Amino acid sequence: MDMREKKEHKSAEFKAINPFGKLPTITDGDLKLFESGAILLYLAEKWGEFKTPHDRAIAQQWALFANSTLANSVFVEQFREKSMPDVFSTLDSILANQPFIAGSSFTVSDVAVASYLLYIPAFLPQLDLKPYPHVVAYMQRMAERPACAATVAARAQQRKAEDAAAAAATAAAAAATAAAAAKN
Numbered sequence: 001m002d003m004r005e006k007k008e009h010k011s012a013e014f015k016a017i018n019p020f021g022k023l024p025t026i027t028d029g030d031l032k033l034f035e036s037g038a039i040l041l042y043l044a045e046k047w048g049e050f051k052t053p054h055d056r057a058i059a060q061q062w063a064l065f066a067n068s069t070l071a072n073s074v075f076v077e078q079f080r081e082k083s084m085p086d087v088f089s090t091l092d093s094i095l096a097n098q099p100f101i102a103g104s105s106f107t108v109s110d111v112a113v114a115s116y117l118l119y120i121p122a123f124l125p126q127l128d129l130k131p132y133p134h135v136v137a138y139m140q141r142m143a144e145r146p147a148c149a150a151t152v153a154a155r156a157q158q159r160k161a162e163d164a165a166a167a168a169a170t171a172a173a174a175a176a177t178a179a180a181a182a183k184n
Helices: 036-046 053-075 077-097 108-117 133-144 146-183
Strands: 025-028 031-034
Touching: 025 036, 031 036, 036 053, 036 108, 053 077, 053 108, 077 133, 108 133, 133 146
Parallel strands: none
Antiparallel strands: 025 031
């Protein structure tokens, strides 16, 4: 989907799926679903990750944590200084005793939490995560998972192509402006 140039996410066709015109959004048969947490929980349910109501509740807890508490403590600047140390200290304590967010095995809870954590190096490289070694080790483990590594690589390639296209357009506009100025 071309969000930068064509703004396909703002089209009437796409807004019939997600009235807010944002990603992520999926369709599955007649279901139209948006919001990452809802999508993750739906897919986990559909593909049988939840064996019990307990499993479902734990996944819901971590998806809601990721989309609210974690996202706000990291990506909302006015909350970061006050809430991030507490949130990350708690995560670090949890991850000191288990390899994954919800226990001993990888679950949809890890997808929810790691997706936010793995944005930090790209968008907030100035944040010092050294006081949270278990969080850093967890981020590394998640980044090394084959599906995650492939997704990150594909997104980096896409972003590189988008940046090159934007740079070419800027250079062309500058050249056109210079040519027009030279004529005057």
